Amino acid sequence: MTAVLLAVALSLVSAVAYAAAAVAQERLAARDSGGGVLRLLGAGAWWASVALNASAALLHVVALKYGSLTVVQPLGALTLVAAVPMGARAAGRRVGPAEWRGTALTLAGLAALLVAASGPAPERVLSLTGALAVAGTTAALIGVLSWPGARPGLRHATASGFASGVASALTQTVTVAATDRSGPALSPKVVLVAVLVAAFAAGGLLLSQTAYKGGLGAPLAVLTLSNPVAASVIGLTLLGQGLRGGAAGVLLALAGAALASWGVVLLTRPGPAPADEEHPVAAVLALGPETAAPEPVLVPGPSPDPGRLTRL
Template sequence: MSTAALTAVLLSLVSAVAYAAAAVAQERLASKNSGAGLIRLLGSGAWWAAVGLNAGAALLHVVALKYGPLTLVQPLGALTLVAAVPMGARVAGRRVSATEWRGTALTLLGLGALLVTASGPAPHRVLSLTDAVAVAGTTAALIGVLSRPGTRPGLRHATASGFASGVASALTQTVTVSATDRSGPALSVQVVVVALLVAAFAVGGLLLSQTAYRGGLGAPLAVVTLSNPMAAAVIGLTLLGQGLQGGAAGILLALAGAGLASWGVVLLTRVTPAKPVVELEPDEEHPVAAVLALESARVAAEQALLPRQKPESEHLTTL
């Protein structure tokens, strides 16, 4: 593995951990404020903390795209789910299950196979302005279909979020490589327009994921994790010429790795965390005890309303 590819891997690892922390924070915020609108979220400190984590992770991701191709950097996004599993379990006060550990191990093995075949040289080709606008238009239309008004928050929004993030990464690589290329101006029309598209898709992906997390963290995050590299890989392979290493054997190894990683993600989505047992507070009565207390109060009230009878000894004295 080249030095540039190794740098991209290390940056992607740190970025994945930051994305995982942001996802856990977003899921907790969504579960507590399931019906909250954007205005209410803007007034929440937890929301801005999640936005800060996402921004930091995105910055690391941008730098990683400078040193590694999309076919290498984007699959490493699956590590976000791997890191989010123990984080989410710790926050929820539970242990990581055996199924979650198996899913994590399979995901890591699959990613290892992908790293061997995708460790190409640093990217040098970028999207033209026409290609970038065409990709943005097609993706925007697809996102509009998936997240149309009236759609129940869930996996459709997660898929749309993954597509938005994947396309944003592809466009980001175009901006990064073009802006650092000394053969032309740093702020050309192409760089400015594509940078605006990156900002739009990044914000859209963040808001779509926030909506998707209303149904929980596992399945939506897994769908985001899979759809993100899928969208980026299509762009990298078809428009940027970022192929795989090793010829036919490399392609087979990449397919096997993708299968293992996908199965690991599926296992992680099937886990339903056990809800913690809610214990009664000391001042809370058990329902049966409450019923018995009401019955005792009723009997006491009836006895109080009955006419008071004189004792038998007093009745004999008066005779």
């Protein structure tokens, strides 16, 4: 139980770091006028987001050492929960009631999932053949979802989520195998799978940067949902990481997944617009023809000079 609590705590901190990185990436994408990755390489803010992603990934790796995929991956939804207030603050607005409701539903759903999935620390990992099969299948899916010329958006976010979820599954394989004292820490299997982890992690980062060109809310939500789906499928089908409580545990997990999904949907809806009094320039620009300020009228007025006009 202590190992599960440690995995949850590490996942919480990791989610906050991922959220900060996502907000930074979205702001960079919003200002991107072209140039692609080469232009980003010269931006200090992008490297700061890369550092945040790397720190979050490191915490995630340690969490996977102490918790199963079915525990750690659903906690990735907390990235969206943390990104909502961060993104609102960066945009100069308040968090709306729908966003608060989405946060509450997401947290309730995650709590139910944790109760159903809180199993022991992982012992079984992917074989080399299994890792290569998972990597090949995922690479093919990513290629279909993000073919050249595809418009940035939800397809890229889905591909990014799949890449990150598979990277987590492979990371757990590397972590458990590398710390297994029965064999060498740097066996050919560990090295090869570590290379695959690096490739999928880098691909997921670049795909998310592309997806955020369409905004933060919907792409981050799709990424947040597709990530644990990919990892949980691997954990449940290939690693034997089942749910606790039998049929009751399955029902609890399904109810939790439904609550968390609905919460994520609410979090993707646009937040409230800033108040007009906080943005006087926007208020002036919003004036229509019927509400526009009247032009000054020049009328003859009493004056010693007969040709002089008085401004009303």
